[in-house]
Amino acid sequence: MSNNNQKQLNKHGFDVNMEFSFKKLGVFMKQIFESASQNKFLFFTVCFFTMLDALISTFLPVFATMMISGIMNDLAGTEKKETLSFLAWQVSIIEWKTWLYITLATLVLLFMSEYVVNWSVAQFSLHVEINQRQKMLIRLAQQDVDFFFDHVSGNILTRLVGDTQSLAFGIQQFFTNMIYFLTGIIMAVVIMILSGIWYVAVIMAVYMVFSIGIAVIIFIQNRRKLITAFDRKREVDQDMTDRISNISLIKSSGLEEYEVKRVEELNEIYNRAGDKAVQWSALLTQWIQITASAMMPLFVIIFCVAFLKSGNTELLLVKMPLAQVLVSFVVGAIAMLIPTLRSATRAQNAAQRISELTDPEPTIKPNPEGPLIEKINSVTFENVAFAYPKKPEKTILPKMNITFEKGKSYAFVGETGSGKSTIAKLLLRFYMPVDGKIMVEGKYQNEDALIKDSHDLNTINLPAYLSRVGYVEQEPQILFGDFFENIRYAKFDATDEEIMKACKKANLHDFIISLKDGYKTILGQRGFLLSGGQKQRLVIARVFLKNPDFLILDEATSALDNIVEKEIQAELDKLMKGRTSVTIAHRLSTIKSVDQIIVLGANGKGIVQQGTYDELISTPGRFKKLYEAGLMN
Ligand SMILES: Nc1ncnc2c1ncn2[C@@H]1O[C@H](COP(=O)(O)OP(=O)(O)OP(=O)(O)O)[C@@H](O)[C@H]1O
Known part of the structure; x- marks a missing residue:
């Protein structure tokens, strides 16, 4: 295994490390404990009744054996009653009818406990799925805006729907089957030892170590191929989600056939990966079936040889049937290991993928305890410098000072990429300045209304601030x-x-x-x-x-044609009346009447010119150049 800790990311920005890792196992186990602690009652019900189920299932054959031995004794008409050395007592085989009633009563108990197991497991699984979804949604809602630029929304949806289900199913299967497997095998071995057939347990243990050892080797190969196949499948799912959400682009480009071919190719890759996984799966199933089927005849042969050598009828009448049923129970438990390990694999990967969405801590905090603003008067950029977290080396805004005064209108213009929309994002606190502060002056709750108070945007209660801000962007939501x-x-x-x-x-x-x-x-x-x-x-x-008191219009009309734009602009002008407004503008018509136009220079130069429209148009400079180049029409 490589020591390289660097994350391998796929084109959707998610970790696609396919190797087994203890980290993945750790994440999975953490999810199990988390789910258990959130659903304590269900968790204990599942554990208790699954154990009970396993106990009853191991004892049931013992009672049935007692009954059969009783019948055989009756048929033999012998005075001497066979005895079965069991639980340290010599249990005389009494009336076979008594054992029939005990067996029937145990069966009823088994049905009842199985019902409780099925019910509690389904409930537990549902709770886990809902809890995981909720946890994911809460974290997504808290997440920084930047996070969503990195992660394709279809991909997030796949995780929300598919992975939470796989995880819930995997936890449920892994859990119940492991409890059943361990309790059942331990009890079977204990019964064998107490019934004087300890040698069956020893032979079975040796046989199991051998067959499970080989099965594990096959399983590791199978697991790798399965993970590759799952990842290919998810890539196809994500791709389809993305294309469906962009269906109008495909339709308007007449590229349906191209898309069908592309998806066919992707499916072919998934198919090839799936084929390899299926080959190893078949081999694994085959191996478990062969070893399991061979176990029974093996014990029959051993008992027959022992009987022939000793002539002891108890071996054939009592001990062999008991060994047979206990061994078949153990074989059944081993067979359950395959689906258990498969769903655990799926769940481990799902847990890892879910944690990639839920683990990253958001950097922008809503500050619920921060000062509560009731009215925004003005907003001031004090030496604000900014670079995006993903590209810290690229300055978007150098140190910048500006005050958006109460009731006045401002417009930002500049070449594409000069950082106009970034101003809107900073005002909405999608991002924090790398340097400097954005001060919000206004009336804060519980503070003297007469004192003009001012707080750093990073420290105030964000929802209260945003409830006083109106935002209109190019793409209406x-x-x-x-x-x-x-x-x-x-x-x-x-x-x-x-x-x-x-x-x-x-x-x-x-x-x-x-x-x-x-x-x-x-x-x-x-x-x-x-x-x-x-x-x-x-x-x-x-x-x-x-x-709102403060209005941000981010290229609100740039997607509209000229006529509609004029109509909408009239509505926006009504909206701006009496409020502080910041417009990110593309067109001259939207900014002609604002109080201040701020011109941003390309390549992180920040403010290069500032003034009214009349001042700027009559002064040589960047604005005039933009205007003359037709960039403001
Ligand atoms: N989330 C982001 N991470 C990294 N860089 C970004 C991010 N968003 C924008 N940028 C970069 O920041 C720069 C400024 O972007 P911004 O959207 O503010 O420009 P703009 O002046 O509004 O451009 P336009 O007029 O084309 O809308 C661009 O170079 C852009 O590529």
Whole structure:
């Protein structure tokens, strides 16, 4: 095994280390203990009843043997009763009917305990799956925005759905089967020793070490191939999720056939990996079956030889049937090892993949204990410098100072990649400055309203701050649901009337009521039913409803055509009235009337010019160049 600790990442940014590792096993065991501690009652029920099940299953053959021996004694009509040395007592074989009743009663107990095992195992597994999903969702919700740039959303979904299921199933199987296996084998050996057939246990142990040893060698090979096959399958799943979410690109490019061929090729790779895994799986199953089937005749031969040599009928009448049933129980338990190990393999990998999503600690904390802002007055960048965490060597913004004063409008312009959208991301606290501070001045709860208070954005209560900020971006984010649900996302306690008022302001109301189901119309996935302009109006209605103090418009109209853009701009102008606003602009029309235009230079130069539109257009400089080059049209 290599000592190289560096993570191998696939193109989706996830670890694809296929070797067995104690780390993976550790992660899996951690998940088991975590699940057990979260579901203590179910966990103990599963353990207790699985053990009981194994105990009953090992004793049942003993009782059945007693019954058979009783019947044979009756048939022989002999006065001398055979005895079975069991649990240190010489148990005389009494009435076979007594043993029949005991066997039947034990059977009923077995059925009952099996029901409890099945019920508790299914419940435990469901709880584990739900807990894992919840844990993953909570961590994803807390995760830094940057995390999602790295991890393809389809890939995250596969983990959320497939891996949580595999893990829950694996934990359940591994757990119950191991308990059953160990309890059953220990009890079988104990019964053999106490029944005076200890030599069966010894022969069986030697035989088992040999056959399991070979099975483990085959299993290790099989496991490697299985993991490769799982990973290929997941790659196909992720790829399909990605392509389905981009179906309009495929359709509009007429590339359906290309995509079908591509997926066929990917499936072929999965198929080849799967074939190899299947070959080793078949070999493993074959080996276990051969060794298991050979065990029975082996013991029959041993007992027959012993009988022929000693002439002791007890060997054939009592001990051989008992050995047979106990050995067959052990064989059955060994056979359960294959699915157990398989699902444990699957679960270990699932646990590893889940932990890649749940382990990374978010760097941006919501500061629930931080000062609670009630009203934002102004926001000031004090010597703010920034580089993205993934590329710390590339300065996006050098030391930068600017104040967004209360009620004034600001617009950032500059060449592509100059860092305009980065300003919006810093204002939303998607990222923290590498240097300097963003100070938020306003009215904070429990602080003297007369004192103009100012706190670092990194330290204040983030949800309270964001509840005072309105954000309109280029790609409107529409949730699956109706208009009411979508707009209410800005203010959960808003009445239907308030929502309609906001829609009227955003010029969306007339369109909504023209629809058959009006405000109750379900918007398809990502607002499938709406045009670009309508989606943007919906987002604007959300912001009207929210009534924020501070507005961030990040290229809000750049995806719209000129006519729609003009209409939407009128709505945005209404929105900006009386609020502090920061516009990230592409077009001149969006910034002509703002109070301050800030021009950013390319390649991390930061602010290179600042002023009103009239000032900048009449001064030689970067803005004039952008304007003359037609970059602001
Ligand atoms: N998450 C990220 N990680 C690393 N680099 C990033 C990230 N997001 C953006 N960048 C880089 O930061 C630089 C500034 O990006 P930004 O989106 O702020 O530019 P912009 O001026 O808004 O560009 P445009 O006008 O094209 O939208 C670009 O070079 C971009 O490649």
